[in-house]
Amino acid sequence: ARDEPTQVAKKADAWELRGTVVSEDGKPEPRASITVRNFPFVKILRPNLDGSFAVTVPKPTRNFAVFARDENGSRRAAFILDNSRANRPSVSTVRLVLKRAREMIVLVTDKSNRAVEGATVTVQSNYVTVEQQKTDRKGQTRLQFAASLPVQSVYAFKAGEGLDYCLYRSEDEWAVNPYARPQDDAKPLNLKLAGARPVLVRVTQTGGQPVAGVRVRAWIFRLPNKGQVLNLAGDAVVAITDRDGKASFPQVPMNNQGTIIFHLETQDYFVLDRLELQPNSKSNEIVGVVAAWEHVHGKVIFANGQPGRRAKVEITGSGYQSQSFTGEADCDDEGRFEARVAPDQYVLFLAKSGKAISEVQTRVVHAGFPTKPLNLVMEPATRVHGRVTLGKENRPAVGQQIVATLRPPIQYDQLPPKERVLPKPENARRGVWIQIWDRTTTNEQGRYELEVGPGKRRLFGPPGSDWVELDIRVQPEIEHNFHSDPLEPGTLSGRVVLKSNPTGGVGSAEIQAESIDRKRYRGFRADCDSIGKFRVRRDTDLLIRATSADRQLAGFARVPLGHDNVTIQIGRASCRERV
Numbered sequence: 001a002r003d004e005p006t007q008v009a010k011k012a013d014a015w016e017l018r019g020t021v022v023s024e025d026g027k028p029e030p031r032a033s034i035t036v037r038n039f040p041f042v043k044i045l046r047p048n049l050d051g052s053f054a055v056t057v058p059k060p061t062r063n064f065a066v067f068a069r070d071e072n073g074s075r076r077a078a079f080i081l082d083n084s085r086a087n088r089p090s091v092s093t094v095r096l097v098l099k100r101a102r103e104m105i106v107l108v109t110d111k112s113n114r115a116v117e118g119a120t121v122t123v124q125s126n127y128v129t130v131e132q133q134k135t136d137r138k139g140q141t142r143l144q145f146a147a148s149l150p151v152q153s154v155y156a157f158k159a160g161e162g163l164d165y166c167l168y169r170s171e172d173e174w175a176v177n178p179y180a181r182p183q184d185d186a187k188p189l190n191l192k193l194a195g196a197r198p199v200l201v202r203v204t205q206t207g208g209q210p211v212a213g214v215r216v217r218a219w220i221f222r223l224p225n226k227g228q229v230l231n232l233a234g235d236a237v238v239a240i241t242d243r244d245g246k247a248s249f250p251q252v253p254m255n256n257q258g259t260i261i262f263h264l265e266t267q268d269y270f271v272l273d274r275l276e277l278q279p280n281s282k283s284n285e286i287v288g289v290v291a292a293w294e295h296v297h298g299k300v301i302f303a304n305g306q307p308g309r310r311a312k313v314e315i316t317g318s319g320y321q322s323q324s325f326t327g328e329a330d331c332d333d334e335g336r337f338e339a340r341v342a343p344d345q346y347v348l349f350l351a352k353s354g355k356a357i358s359e360v361q362t363r364v365v366h367a368g369f370p371t372k373p374l375n376l377v378m379e380p381a382t383r384v385h386g387r388v389t390l391g392k393e394n395r396p397a398v399g400q401q402i403v404a405t406l407r408p409p410i411q412y413d414q415l416p417p418k419e420r421v422l423p424k425p426e427n428a429r430r431g432v433w434i435q436i437w438d439r440t441t442t443n444e445q446g447r448y449e450l451e452v453g454p455g456k457r458r459l460f461g462p463p464g465s466d467w468v469e470l471d472i473r474v475q476p477e478i479e480h481n482f483h484s485d486p487l488e489p490g491t492l493s494g495r496v497v498l499k500s501n502p503t504g505g506v507g508s509a510e511i512q513a514e515s516i517d518r519k520r521y522r523g524f525r526a527d528c529d530s531i532g533k534f535r536v537r538r539d540t541d542l543l544i545r546a547t548s549a550d551r552q553l554a555g556f557a558r559v560p561l562g563h564d565n566v567t568i569q570i571g572r573a574s575c576r577e578r579v
Contacts, residue, residue, distance in 0.1 A: 013059060014056045014057060014058045014059060015056075015057055015059060015092075016054060016055075016056055016057075016092070017036065017054065017055050017056075017057050017066070017092065017093075017094070018052070018053070018054045018092065018093050018094075019034075019052070019053055019054075019066065019093055019094035019095060019096060020047070020050075020051045020052050020053070020094075020095050020096070021034060021047050021051045021053070021068045021077065021096045021098065022051050022095070022096070022097055022098070023075075023097070023098055024097060024098070024099055027051075028047070028049065028050050028051025028052075029047065029051055029068070029070065029098055030046070030047055030048065030049045030050070030051060031046070031070070031071055032046070032047060032051075032068050032069065032070055032071075032096075032098065033046060033068065033069050033071075034046065034047060034053055034066065034067070034068050034096075035066070035067045035068075036055050036057060036065075036066050037063065037064065037065045037066075037067075037128060037129075037235075038057050038058065038063070038064045038065075039063045039064075039233075039234040039235065040215075040234060040235065040265075041057060041058050042235070043055055043057075063126075063127055063128050063233065063234060064080070064081040065078065065079065065080040065081070065126075065128045065130070066078070066079045066094050066096065067130065067146070068096040068098060069098075069101075069144075070098055073101065073144050074100065074101055074144070075098040075099060075100060075101060076098065076099070076101040076102075076144065076145055076146040076147070077096035077097055077098050077099065077146055077148075078096070078125075078130060078145070078146035078148060078149050079094045079096060080125060080126045080128055080130075080149065099146070099147060099148070100147065101144040101145060101146065101147060102144070102145055102146070102147040102149075103142060103143070103144050104123065104142070104143040104144075104145075104154065104186075104189065105140065105141075105142055105143075105188040105189070106121045106135075106140065106141050106142075106143060106154065106156065106188070106189045106190075106191060107135075107138075107139050107140050107188060107189070107190045107191070108121065108135045108139045108140075108141075108156045108158075108164075108190075108191050108192075108193065109139055109190065109191075109192050109193070110161055110192070110193050110194075110195075111192065111193070111194045111195055113192075114139075115135075115137070115138050115139025115140075116135060116139045116156075116158055116161055116193055117135055117136065117137050117138075117139060118134055118135060118158060119134065119135045119139070119156045119157065119158040119161065119193065120132060120133075120134060120156065120157055120158065121133055121134070121135060121141050121143065121154070121155070121156045121191070122154070122155055122156075122236065123143050123145055123151060123153075123154050124151075124152045124153045124154070124155070124232075124233055124236075125145075125149040125150055125151060125152050126150075126152060127152070127231065127233050127234075128233055129233045129235055129236060130145045130146070130149055131143045131144065131145040135156070150168070150170065150183055151168040151183060152167070152168060152170070153165055153166065153167050153168065153230060153231075154166050154168075154189060154191070155191070155230060155232075155236075156191040156193065157193070157237065157251040157253075158193060158251060159196070159250035159251050160196050160198075160250055160251075161193040161195070161196055161251070162193040162194050162195050162196040162197075162251060162252070162253040162254055162255070163193065163196075163221060163223075163237075163251055163252070163253040164191040164192050164193055164194070164223065164253070165191070165221070165223065165226065165230045166180075166181060166189055166191065166226075167179070167180040167181070167226060167227060167228055167230075168180055168181050168182070168183055168185075169181065169182050169183060174489075174524045174536055174537045174538070175511075175513075175524050175525065175526030175534070175535075175536045175537075176526070176534070176535045176536065177227035177228055177526070177527065178227060178527065178528070178529035178533070178534070179225055179226050179227040179527070179529075180227055180228075193253070194253060194254060194255045195253070195254035195255070196250060196251055196252060196253065196254055197252045197253065197254045197256070197284060198248065198249065198250045198252065198284060199248075199249040199252045199260075199277060199284050199285070199286070200246060200247075200248055200249075200284060200285045200286075201216050201239070201241075201246070201247045201248075201249065201262055201275065201285075201286055201287075201288060202241075202244075202245050202246050202247075202285060202286070202287045202288070203216070203241050203245045203246075203247070203264060203287075203288045203289075203290060204245055204287060204288075204289055204290070205269070205289070205290060205291065205292070206272075206289060206290075206291045206292075206367075209245075210241075210243070210244050210245025210246075211241060211245050211266075211269065211290055212241050212242060212243045212244075212245060213240060213241060213266070213268075214240070214241040214245070214247070214264055214265070214266045214269075214288075214290070215238060215240055215264070215265040215266065216238065216239050216240070216241060216247040216249075216262055216263070216264055216265075216275075216288075217232070217234060217235075217236070217237060217238045217239075217262065217263050217265065218232060218236070218237040218238075218249060218252070218260065218261075218262055219231070219232055219261045219262060219263045220232070220258070220259070220260065220261040221253065221256055221258070221260060222256060222257050222258030222259075223253060223255055223256060223257065224255060224257055224508070224549075225508065226527075227526075227527040228527070229258060237249065237251065249262075252277075256279055257279055257549075258279060259276050259277070259278055259279065260276065260277040260279070261274060261275065261276055262275040262276075262277070262286070262288070263275070264288050264290065266290065269290035269291060269292060269293070270290060270291050270292075270293055270323070270325065270342040270343060271288065271289075271290050271323050272289050272290065272291055272321045272322075272323060273288075273289065273321050273322045273323060274322040274323060275288045291342075291343050291344075291367065292343070292367075293340040293341065293342070293343070294340075294341050294342070294343045294365050294367060294371065295338055295339070295340060295341070296338070296339045296341050296347070296349075296363060296365065296371045296373075296374065297336070297337070297338050297339075297373045297374070298313070298336070298337055298339070298349070298373050298374030298375065298376060299331075299334075299335050299336050299337070299373070299374070299375055299376070300313065300331050300335040300337065300351040300353075300358065300376045300377075300378060301335055301375070301376075301377055301378070302353075302356060302377070302378050303356075303377060303378065303379050303380075307331075307333070307334045307335030308331050308335035308351060308353055308376070308378055309331065309332075309333050309334075309335060309353075310330065310331060310332075310333070310353070311330075311331040311335060311337075311351050311352060311353035311356075311378065312328055312329070312330060312331070312351070312352050312353070313328060313329040313330075313331065313337050313339060313349055313350070313351050313352075313376065314326075314328055314349070314350045314351075314352065314436065315327040315328060315329065315339055315341060315347060315348070315349055315350075316347070316348045316434050316435070316436055317341060317342050317345035317346065317347040317348070317365070317434065318345055318346055318412075318432050318433055318434040319342070319344045319345035319346065319422055319432055320344070320422060320423070320424050320425060320428045320430065320431075320432060321344070321345075322429070322430065323342075325341070325342035325345060325347075327339065327340065327341065331351075341365050341371075342365070343365060343366070343367035343368075344365070344366060344367050344422050344423055345365055345422070345432075346362060346363075346364055346365075346408075346412040346422065346432050346434060347362065347363050347364075347365050347434075348360050348361075348362050348408050348434050348435075348436065349361050349362070349363070349374055349376060350376075350406075350436060350453065351376040351378055352378070352453075353378055355380060355381045355451055356378035356379065356380060356381060357378060357379065357381045357451070357452065357453030357454075358376040358377055358378045358379070358453055359376075359377070359379075359453060359454045359455055360406060360408055360409070360436070360453075360455055361374055361375075361376060362408045362409070362410070362434075364412070364415070364419060364420075364421060364422065366421050366422065378453075379453065379454060379474045380474065380476075381451040381452060381453060382451070382452055382453070382454070382472050382473075382474070382475050382476065382477060382478060383449060383450075383451060383476065383477040383478070384404065384449070384450045384451075384452055384459065384470070384472075384477070384478045384479075384480065385447065385448060385449040385450070385477065385478075385479055386447070386448060386479050386480045386481040386482065387442075387445070387446050387447050387448075387481050387482075388400050388402070388442050388446045388447075388448065388461055388462060388481070388482040388483070388484075389446055389481070389482070389483045389484075390462070390483070390484055390485070390486055391485060391486065392485070394483070395446075396442070396444070396445050396446025396447075397442055397446045397462055397482075397484070398442060398443070398444055398446060399441050399442060400441060400442045400446070400448075400461070400462050401439060401440075401441050402439070402440050402441070402442065402448045402450070402459070402460065402461060402482075403437060403438070403439050403459070403460040404437070404438045404439075404450055404452060404457050404458070404459050404460075404470075405435045405436070405437055405438075405457060405458045405460070406435055406436040406437075406438070406452070406453075406455050406456070406457050407434075407435045407455070407456055407457075407458075408434060408435075409455070409456075411432075411433065411434075412431075412432035412433070412434075413431065413432065438450055438452060452472060453472070454472050454473055454474060455472060456469070456470070456471050456472075457469075457470045457472060458470070459480060461482030461484070462482060462484040462486070463484060463486070463519065463520045463539070464484035464485060464486055464487070464519050464520055465482045465483060465484045465519065466519060468480055486539070487520070487539045487540070487561065488539070489537045489538065489539045490537070490538060490539070490561070490562075490564060491535060491536070491537060491538075491564060492535070492536050492537075492538050492542070492559060492563070492564055492565070492566065493533070493534070493535045493564065493565050493566075494511075494533070494534050494535075494536075494544075494559075494565060494566040494567065494568060495528075495531075495532045495533050495534070495567050495568070496509040496511065496528050496532040496534070496546045496555075496567075496568050496570060497532060497567055497568070497569055497570070498553070498569070498570065498571070499555065499569040499570060499571035500571065502567070502569060505528075505531040505532025505533065506528065506532040506546075506548055506553070506570060507528065507529070507530040507531060507532055507549075508527060508528060508529075508530070508549045509527075509528040509532055509546055509547065509548055509549065509570070510525060510526070510527055510528070510546070510547050510548075510549065511525065511526050511527075511528065511534055511536075511544050511545065511546045511547075511568070512525045512544070512545045512546075512547075513525070513526070513536065513538070513542045513543070513544045513545075514542065514543050514544075515540045515541065515542060515543075516540065516541040516542065516543055516558070517540045517541055520539060520540035524536070538559075538561070539561075540561060541558070541559065541560050541561050542558070542559045543556065543557075543558050543559075544556065544557050544558075544559060544566070544568060546568040546570050547570065548570060552572070553570040553571055553572060554570055554571070555568050555569050555570035555571060556568070
């Protein structure tokens, strides 16, 4: 499942998108319809006579996509940017070539196999809604979308009837989903709604007052015999809280087996914790709590004493709540800034302007208490660069992600006891840990470059290479080259059986695999088929934990690299193993 987006306190500036829509022979398509999505932004427009168009798109960029279609929808084009994390660079131009659309016929029925009229049916690709239609009296609909798009999922829902979905296989998945359809499957799809469990979400402030106007979206569902969860796009199943702070979800599936996650979205408050509904919960009502923002002031200067005019301050926070926090603030002409920050968090601040970066500073932001102002001094950035090579031939690693993490000088649990004032719930499931991530990718020569400020960083290269500790001071550059001898991914087949009856496969068992080699970390989960069989790709030694669908039976197996088959016996699990 895609990571839940962290909360951003401040919207960044808009950016300009330009593009063209043409036919397969390169002629402009002025009568095409264009849809631009940049969650939650949606804009529909038509191109100019020469096929060109321009649109202003708000930042931050998340799940950005552009779609085009001709007048009858028989020819389509699409551009989707793999850009689900906020504040990444935005694409500036796109070229959309209209081609024959892919068609998909979907039939929606209820638990008695009767046609469901008026169900919403959606195709999703890369966590973006690419087409959506309603079913007719026969429970059918025809979906048309760009044939170039890989299908991630198709799902249907209706109030009072429930929800169902089908997943499609992806080439980059390490675990084969036995229930997923291949990408080229053209057969009609039947989705069955097995009944609904109406859920009421109530949103309040920390003092208990209801909060209206909060956008609540259903995010994660898990139904039996699907192999994986349904991770919904941001505009899929949404409700807005009324004046009593209530939002209704009458389409929640009765047969959901996993934790249902709801995401609260509001710029006016900080959402303290992720909202979850457990499948065994007797109540159909859950409460989400939001809190007022805290305000932190500060000033940014250059090392020569000049004010940090128009510098940006990056902010990252973590507390005992399940929700983390990221944000930014702009400095004025005097280098002063005011930041809106999540309450009851340990917060890291970093200033940037051009190639000047400050050392990080931290503050414990306690709700209702003033926070000491910040003074951030920007020094010339350090250029961290190098080359990444692979194999005995030392061939360049093209498109390899390089990650640098920055930790604060002191983590929260290392502070003196009198400074550790953040309220800690009795059932806190997480600690307070913060760091900043800087990412880049290698070019065609396998080279990378990052501009970073002073502080302790870890630099991560390709799988199979060691990460390196960097204690960066004010210095012009640091060069570090990575090399890895990649292992060819192999296939591991296996079966989960009963310890009491090794000939009996355990249908719908789940496996959780973790790499034993820290250099080649590859963790994933997979579902077994109806007779307990599974198949995965692997490039390292694995430790596999298998559990029955009801979590009552468990077992482990270590599988060295080179072994292509394994049988895992499971038996009665301890309380710890069931977690």
